[in-house]
Amino acid sequence: MTDKVEPLELARGVYWVGVIDWNLRDFHGYVTPKGTTYNAYLIVDEKITLVDTVKAEFSAEMLKRISQIVDPAKIDHVIVNHVEMDHSGSLPAIMTAAPDATIYCSKNGKDGLHLHYKAYGCEDWDIEVVKTGSELSLGSKTLMFIEATMLHWPDSMHTYIKEDKILLSSDAFGQHIATSKPFDDEVEDVMAEAAEYYANILMPFGRVILKYIDTVKELGIDINMIAPGHGIIWRQDPAKIIEAYGRWARGETNKKVLIIYDTMWGSTHIMANSILEGIKAAGVEVKLLNIRKNDLSSIITEVLEAPVIIVGSPTLNNGIFPSVSELLTYLKGLHPKGKQAVAFGSYGWGGGAVKAVEKELEMAGFELIEPGLQIRYRPDEEGIAACLQLGERIAGFVQ
Ligand SMILES: Cc1cc2nc3c(=O)[nH]c(=O)nc-3n(C[C@H](O)[C@H](O)[C@H](O)COP(=O)(O)O)c2cc1C
Ligand SMILES: [Fe+2]
Ligand SMILES: [Fe+2]
Structure with a gap:
């Protein structure tokens, strides 16, 4: 754990509070020579909301980062976009710090949390199920949820911050890169890493991805920034990675x-x-x-x-x-x-x-x-x- 942990403000009141896993070289078999990050986001409004957590071994570092912004005990809502343990692993630590917080997740997410966290007393957690289009007002900001079933787990969903036009996209649009420069315009070879991530994690789900892209279009949401669960945040050109996903999902190739x-x-x-x-x-x-x-x-x-x-x-x-x-x-x-x-x-x-x-x-x-x-x-x-x-x-x- 690092001694000094700076949170990063993406927009007024929206902070990155994840961790950088510099030394990861093997992500369940996927070779990660550049390491990775587990991205979690804190939204400070009338209601304090944490979107996703980090791998369990980094719980203390995440709590320390949150503490520099707000006392973790004051967290009102925890959004679980994805149950896989690289994102939900620190949920027990958060729920210990803020036992009255309400968790929001998909229906499959609720089932998944019960299958992972019984030993941590998840029966006592207040878990609310949300669907595509469900909204949650935090005061001045509003969250909207988009289910992303089988992109790449049954529980997957995304969270959109309406006022800031930020899409918190969990495992979609991610890359395994550990970097102190968090944005797409600051890091080289991001598309190559995004392609490797797509090929190894998302390749089986082409049809689901095309349907997801249609849903986003139908919802008519403007996206200024895509903040995924791993790697850099797309702020310069978020449309570029959505277009690339469309191309890969349609099976377009080089000669x-x-x-x-x-x-x-x-x-x-x-x-x-x-x-x-x-x-x-x-x-x-x-x-x-x-x-x-x-x-x-x-x-x-x-x-x-x-x-x-x-x-x-x-x-x-x-x-x-x-x-x-x-x-x-x-x-x-x-x-x-x-x-x-x-x-x-x-x-x-x-x-x-x-x-x-x-x-x-x-x-x-x-x-x-x-x-x-x-x-x-x-x-x-x-x-x-x-x-x-x-x-x-x-x-x-x-x-
Ligand atoms: C341990 C071992 C087992 C082999 N088993 C078979 C076999 O069951 N059937 C067969 O047709 N050839 C078998 N071979 C022969 C190889 O297929 C053959 O040497 C081939 O040319 C090896 O190609 P390579 O030079 O690309 O390795 C075996 C060779 C080795 C070393
Ligand atoms: Fe995942
Ligand atoms: Fe992940």
Whole structure:
């Protein structure tokens, strides 16, 4: 915990009271080389309102930050936009400090809180359920709630401060960046981090996102600032991140092919390189990623922008090489929309990996555009020619 903790005023009476997790490198499996933040917001009006909290281990730091603005015992309302514990983990500490506070959350949020915080006496908490369009007057400011069911949990909702036109968007529009500069115009590569976050957390929910964007339009709300649950706050150009979400949700991609593979003795690697040469020769952009030399989180971000992926695995014990299986398992859950794929790999005797990769790719929602290519042991000239030709044919699909 830091000794001096400054709150940050986003608008008159609206403060950031979250914490910066500089040293986080793994967010439930998502690799976070830049750390992250857990953003919580305090609104000081006739009613004192806290929107979201932080991971439990940072409770004391958040309370200290709040204390510099107001005595935490004076908190009247706590808005729980999302039950996941990186945002609700300090709720027990807040409810200990302000036991009479009223909690506002979605219907699924109330159920979720009971499933997480029984041991902390949540039966005694005053929990009010709100819906899309519900309003809560704080005095001079008004909060409006927007349910964001399955974006990305059943309980997810967003809070809009009407007078300040600030959307507190929980896990939507976030990025895993720890930074002392909190705004989009102060930090480089924010869009790249936002894309990685979208690819790893929100990719399965494209349809929900498009519906959410429509709801926001129907509500006719003006957005001056989007303050998400992680990372920087979008103040310069909040429309930019909403547009990007629309693009990603619709599955719009660049004209690029991605070759993702692993290899034990280099034969599948030779195949990968030869397929790459074929694609390159046809004038199409292509990128090669060895699975064990790249983390899954960044591979998935590349998948987000590619219309076609080519997945290579050697046969190991009649089946898929484990690192390739891990990628395919992750892809099955993320289920990207409207993408095409091809499988390839080297084998020694009975084979098996290529067929198994094809099956997994289909289960992950990919359309197979070419029969998988398998080559026995090291590719000879003929094998290399087959790879080059496969590359050229694949390039034809993205031109
Ligand atoms: C531990 C091990 C298990 C293997 N199991 C099989 C197998 O069950 N079936 C098969 O066809 N080849 C099997 N092979 C042979 C490899 O698939 C073959 O050597 C292939 O060329 C390796 O490709 P790579 O150089 O890209 O790793 C195995 C190889 C190793 C090292
Ligand atoms: Fe979450
Ligand atoms: Fe989160």
